[in-house]
Amino acid sequence: MIAPMPRTADENPNPNQSGNGRSQRVRIRDVAEAAGAAQSTVSNALNGTGSVDPGTRERILKVASELGYVPNRNARGLRTDRAGMLGIMLSTRSEAGEVANVAYNLRLAGGASRAAFRRQNALTLLPPLRTREEAGLLVPDGVILADIEVDDLARAAFDEIGVPIVTIEADPGSPDEAYWVGADTPTNTRTGLDHLMATGATTIAYIGTDATGTWSVQSAKAYHHWCRERGLEPVAVTVPRTQTVRECAEALGRLLQRDPRPDAIFALTEKIAVSVVRRLGELDISVPHELRVLSGSDGDHAAQALPPITAIDLHPEEVGAAAVALLYERIEGLDTERPRIIRATLNARESTTGRL
Amino acid sequence: MIAPMPRTADENPNPNQSGNGRSQRVRIRDVAEAAGAAQSTVSNALNGTGSVDPGTRERILKVASELGYVPNRNARGLRTDRAGMLGIMLSTRSEAGEVANVAYNLRLAGGASRAAFRRQNALTLLPPLRTREEAGLLVPDGVILADIEVDDLARAAFDEIGVPIVTIEADPGSPDEAYWVGADTPTNTRTGLDHLMATGATTIAYIGTDATGTWSVQSAKAYHHWCRERGLEPVAVTVPRTQTVRECAEALGRLLQRDPRPDAIFALTEKIAVSVVRRLGELDISVPHELRVLSGSDGDHAAQALPPITAIDLHPEEVGAAAVALLYERIEGLDTERPRIIRATLNARESTTGRL
DNA sequence: GAACGTAGCAGAATCGATTCTGCCACGCAA
DNA sequence: TTGCGTGGCAGAATCGATTCTGCTACGTTC
Missing domain, CATH: 1.10.260.40 (lambda repressor-like DNA-binding domains)
Structure with a gap:
């Protein structure tokens, strides 16, 4: 009978082949x-x-x-009771690939992925999970929840099994919770509105979405405040969160019937802004001379529209990286600064400034 | 039956808090x-x-x-020498969030994520890795490489450390490698061209990209074959992979100068197709009556363009799920069918059929 | 009836890291 | 000189699963 080989110290002559045996890494x-x-x-x-x-x-x-x-990650994890991975859930609700702000989310995940990798941790993409049982099947050390709305089932599920959470933007269902990373939406909105006014606008309308997430809610609120401060009448409409081209065109139509007709539009999302600009082109309304347009979120589509659209760059990669950092601090029980606000920048383009 | 107390008595009155002690799971x-x-x-x-x-x-x-x-995943993994996770790299080259087909990739990753989750495995998002050392820091059981082009460094890195690979679309650098999942691009392209012809087109032009990935290359090749078979002169142009609106408009301009002027365009990507349709609107060229447009990849933007664009739905979620399945079979050494082809469907819309 | 094979299960080894326990040597104070 | 504290390190326990080894009871075969 052959004695069981307790692993020889000999070098594997063919280290490239994914051997059928145990991988011969250095212990x-x-x-x-x-x-x-x-x-x-x-x-x-x-x-x-x-x-x-x-x-x-x-x-x-x-x-x-x-x-x-x-x-060896498994050996370390077994001893320290760590999974060595963080989870990210880009959408807690929508089925299929119906994520809302696709470009933002992909860049967010990319930034988080890099940050986790630098710590030799994995960032795993979680499908929408709603129950404690589902969430218990694959337990990360912590989880990032994006696109969170009121009464979110995913938050409850992870709370129950004791997984630390950081959200992207504040959780509208837990206003006292400070573990979130995001933008200073009121300030950003005001910056955008101020910019529109500085380019000569006098009547600024607003198109948002009916989403109940913090970004959407806060921005609309800031718009109303801003108008009230100046004694202006707010002119705000919303589109469904699907933000189809048709829905955006209809919303625009309602604004154009107002008297006086707005000479500027603050569009919350890139998708809305792009649709609005395109529709204005069809209607032969000159941008920016008759109507200025500004987008609350930047991206390829805004930058490449005709004319290119002035937009607020939310720096999603940075948001993702900061979320990972904050999440680790929460996991380790450190009492660090929170929430973590990522400063946005305004990219001025022709849709407000005219040809440069 | 006796209610068995796992571990010691329950002394944690606050289960939400991530306890400092070891998690009290059932062993x-x-x-x-x-x-x-x-x-x-x-x-x-x-x-x-x-x-x-x-x-x-x-x-x-x-x-x-x-x-x-x-x-316990760590204990199991330690014994079986498995990481319990797969990696996916959406872009092997581009820095930052410069992924090309954003919507496609996000849906691809979503499908893969679900499939991995069903097997209680994690799908981890990997940043672009180029060297063996980088790849060795976080070794998954297998890796899915999307958007792979010739001489890809990521493929080489994972090959060296013996991590099984499945690519999305064939690897142009390894034509004999069968471990890939994707579309039957030649057939899909022909289906699209046939559809254009069936709607009355006689001169069909082609706009692709200069990417060296298999999808791009195969589609262009199929277009030329198809033309040759019918004794037609191919009229093909390419845009840089950035596919900006301006670049697409310029490419379109070149086609419109041809004599005879094309009465249909096969646009490889959704982004190209959308830009083309918008530009045609500006030029007051009626779609589809003067010019039909078809997109080689479907998505929200194509479906919501004005007019909505006929497009080939590549079913990225299914591709992602199939890639995970094939990758597991490769990891387990099963000799199953490969490559895995996901059948596409043609979504006929107004850009070729006129108002329905 | 003895010998043998096997299904079913118990016990223990094992994976590779972290971390607890305890030994030894050395420095310093009494 | 004796006693005590401590820095530095060796040895072994530990995490929770899989898997190897070997025992027992039972059936089958000659």
Whole structure:
């Protein structure tokens, strides 16, 4: 009978092949042997825990790097009870690929992905989960919830199983919760409105959506405040969250019937802004001379419209990265600054400034 | 049946708080005790391995379900040498959020995410990785590479560390590799061209991109074949992969100068098609009466254009799900059918058929 | 009736990290 | 000199699953 091979120290002559056996990665034990130290010392040296002689530490780090040591995530996780991954849910409600602001969300996820990767953690894309049972099947160390609206089932599910949460924009259902990352929407909206006024507008209308998320709600509120402060009558309409071209055109139509006719429009989303500009082209209404248009969110489509649309860049990659950072701080129980506000910038383009 | 207390007595009055202690999940040992069986038997019963008496098996499954047992992923992974996650890289090259076909990619990732979740595996979003070292920091069980072009560094990196790969569309750099999922692009292109001809077109032009990915290359090739078969002169132009509105308008301009002027355009991407239709509106060229337009990829923007654009729906969610399935089969060494072709459907709309 | 094979299960080893426990040597104070 | 505290490290326990080994009871075959 052949004695069971307890794993030889021999080099695998063919390391490229995804062997049928266990992958022959360098273990902490190998580092310890090569450095002439105990496993515990190597672990302490690499993690900065315990007390290790500086000389010993140096030697261990050198050996580990030479051997190309990478800790086994499962072993570490088993001991520390960490999954080594964060979750991100781009939509907590919509079925299929019906995510609302596609470009924003993809850039958001990209930024979060990079930030997690830098910490050697995985960012996993979670499908919409509604119940505690579903959420319990794949438990990340923490979760980022985007596009969250009132009474969100996903938030409740993760709350119940004790997974730390950070939301993108404040959760309208939990106004006291400070663990969120997003924009200073009131300020951004006012900046946009001020810009429109500075370009000569006198009657500024507003097109938002009927979504109940914080961004949408806050922006509309800020618009009304801004108007009231100036003694202007607000002229606001909303489109359904599907924001189809037709719906946007109809909303625009309602605004154009107003008397006096607005000479500027603050459109909350890129999709609305693009549809509005296109429709104005069809109606032969000159942008920006007869009507200025500004978008509350920037992206390719706004930048490439004809004319290019002035837009507020919310920097979604930064938002994603900040969400990951805040989430780790929450997981680790650190009492850091929150919420985390990402400053937006206004990209002035022809739709408000005319040909440059 | 006795209500078995997993772990020690319940001393956490605030289950929402992420406890500082180890999470109190049910372990296989708890199931074994409650069912009066050995851990090994429970494991065999749950995994369908070894030989377990049907009665015992039944009892164990019942107990496990009652206790809400969910296996610890780290412990399992440590033993089986699996990460329990797949990676997906939406762009192997572009920096930042410059993914090309945003809507397609987000739906692709959504489909893959669901499919992985159903197997209790995580789908992790990987940032663009170019080197073996980068890829070694976070090693998934397998990886899906989308938007792959010739001489792709990401493919090489994962190949070197032995991570199984499935690509979205064939890898133009490895034509013999069959582990890919995608569309039957030649057939789809011909279907679109046939549709244009069936609606009365006689001179069909083509606008593609200069990307070197298989989809782009194959479609252009199919167009030329199709023309040759019919003795028609191909009229094809390309736009840079940025596909800005301006670039698309210029490409269209070149086509309109041709004599005879085309009466139909096959536009490869949704972005091109939308830009073309908009530009035609500006030029007062009637769609579809003077010029029919068809898009090689469907999405919201095509469906909501004015007029709505006939488009080929590539069913990206299905592609993503199939990619996950094929990847698992590759990981498990199964010799299953490959490549996996997802049948596309043609959504006929007004841009070719006129008002319905 | 003895020998043998096998289904079913219990017990223990194992994966590779972190972390607890305890030993040793050394420095300093009494 | 003796005693005590402590830095540094070795050894071993531990996390929770899978899987190997071997025992027992039962049936079958000669």
